[in-house]
Amino acid sequence: MSPWPGKCSFSRGALGQVSEEAGHAPHVGRIGYCLSLTGPLAGNSRSAQLAHDIWWEDVNSRGGLLGRPVELVCYDDHADASRVPGLYKRLIDDDEVDLVIGGYGTNTVLPAMPLMMERQRFFVGLMGLGVNNTLAYPNYFAMIPTGPDPNAALTEGFFALAAEQTPRPATVALLSADAEFSRNPILGAKANSEKYGFRIVHEAVYPLTTSDFTPIIDAVAESDCDLLFLCSYLDDSIGLVRAIHAHPFRPKMVGAGMIGPQNTAVKTTLGPLLNGFVNYEYWAPVPKMMFAGVQEFLGTYQARAGDAGVDLLGTTWRRWPTPRCRWLLKLSKRPAALTTSGSRRSRGGATFDTVMGDVKFGANGEWAHPRVLQVQFQGISDHEVGQFRNGSRQIVVSPPRFTSGALRFPYAEALSPE
Numbered sequence: 001m002s003p004w005p006g007k008c009s010f011s012r013g014a015l016g017q018v019s020e021e022a023g024h025a026p027h028v029g030r031i032g033y034c035l036s037l038t039g040p041l042a043g044n045s046r047s048a049q050l051a052h053d054i055w056w057e058d059v060n061s062r063g064g065l066l067g068r069p070v071e072l073v074c075y076d077d078h079a080d081a082s083r084v085p086g087l088y089k090r091l092i093d094d095d096e097v098d099l100v101i102g103g104y105g106t107n108t109v110l111p112a113m114p115l116m117m118e119r120q121r122f123f124v125g126l127m128g129l130g131v132n133n134t135l136a137y138p139n140y141f142a143m144i145p146t147g148p149d150p151n152a153a154l155t156e157g158f159f160a161l162a163a164e165q166t167p168r169p170a171t172v173a174l175l176s177a178d179a180e181f182s183r184n185p186i187l188g189a190k191a192n193s194e195k196y197g198f199r200i201v202h203e204a205v206y207p208l209t210t211s212d213f214t215p216i217i218d219a220v221a222e223s224d225c226d227l228l229f230l231c232s233y234l235d236d237s238i239g240l241v242r243a244i245h246a247h248p249f250r251p252k253m254v255g256a257g258m259i260g261p262q263n264t265a266v267k268t269t270l271g272p273l274l275n276g277f278v279n280y281e282y283w284a285p286v287p288k289m290m291f292a293g294v295q296e297f298l299g300t301y302q303a304r305a306g307d308a309g310v311d312l313l314g315t316t317w318r319r320w321p322t323p324r325c326r327w328l329l330k331l332s333k334r335p336a337a338l339t340t341s342g343s344r345r346s347r348g349g350a351t352f353d354t355v356m357g358d359v360k361f362g363a364n365g366e367w368a369h370p371r372v373l374q375v376q377f378q379g380i381s382d383h384e385v386g387q388f389r390n391g392s393r394q395i396v397v398s399p400p401r402f403t404s405g406a407l408r409f410p411y412a413e414a415l416s417p418e
Helices: 042-061 081-093 106-119 156-163 180-196 214-223 234-246 264-274 294-308 321-332 340-348
Strands: 030-035 071-076 123-126 140-143 171-177 199-206 227-231 253-256 278-281 352-354 357-359 373-377 394-398
Touching: 030 042, 030 081, 042 071, 042 294, 071 081, 081 106, 106 123, 106 180, 156 180, 156 227, 156 253, 156 278, 156 373, 156 394, 171 180, 171 214, 180 199, 180 227, 199 214, 214 234, 227 234, 234 264, 278 394
Parallel strands: 030 071, 123 140, 171 199, 171 227, 227 253, 253 278
Antiparallel strands: 278 373, 352 357, 373 394
16 A cells, blocks of 8 residues: 555654653654545545645645655555554554644544554544543544534534424434444434433434435334434435435424535535535635635635545535644644643643634543534525535524524425525
């Protein structure tokens, strides 16, 4: 297997040699990590790779880190969690990278944690949900805006919105893929159901190999639930949306925890079938979220996305590798921050400005304050990509400080593109 150049995922490599007391800087040069460049998350991972490339070229054009050019070493884990520990061991022991960072998503970040803890590596995970909840590793940081209670924060907006509607929904069905990534969101959904007073009337798990979702939605319909909570991967999200749209059953709200509708290819594939779905997002192209640097990054990304064969717009989580890298760039200028005691101070101290807004870390390396959106797809009339360039088709309906429009309720009333 060959390294893929042009990536950046950091861990604490070689930092055991750094003397905090002496204030000596680590010789940051080689950064190593792995991504799922093939398999069900390849589209998202390859988009993240392009974001890393953009950062890598930018930082080297400005002299690198600590006066040294950055070299990025990335391995493809093939979306196989069992490969991850061995790949990180190879990066540390054979490639002798100076820093390692986490891959993309819970399925890649979590399997690397035992090795990071054993080697006492500084480790930043990308899009890993609740990875450090039980481990409480002090040198871990999460680049995901789910805050100190990530399981609940991912979809709390969905339940909070439902509780505000008239007539008020009363029941919920929970449907999830049988995969590691869905476990924490389902725990959060159960906690939110209790918090907002919704009774769970149906719960089911389906294998990732499922191709026919009609029998699964038939079973959901029998429960006559008011809310349908979905936690799905890219391919099954497409199958579920198609099955729900074709079925006569109409829950009052549907969506919440789906991986897929954030992806431009999924949006253009489904087109008007997405109308009415409410789902989590971490950023949307709406005025209240145009943080400094966003437009510049999107312009660079979109100019290169077509040739790279990745998500054409980059208006969702494609930008998240960039704030992670820029944050680490700032830490590299303060080497003590990359030691164990420095990690603890970073968790409770400084606020970092990034292209995704200000970031401050708290307990377990999570963001001190959550910033998860719920968006509703509205007014989609065809499959053309241009309609998704701004926020006119994905309306931010939660939280209130970022809203760009009103929720159309119930789901049946939002099906029309008008």
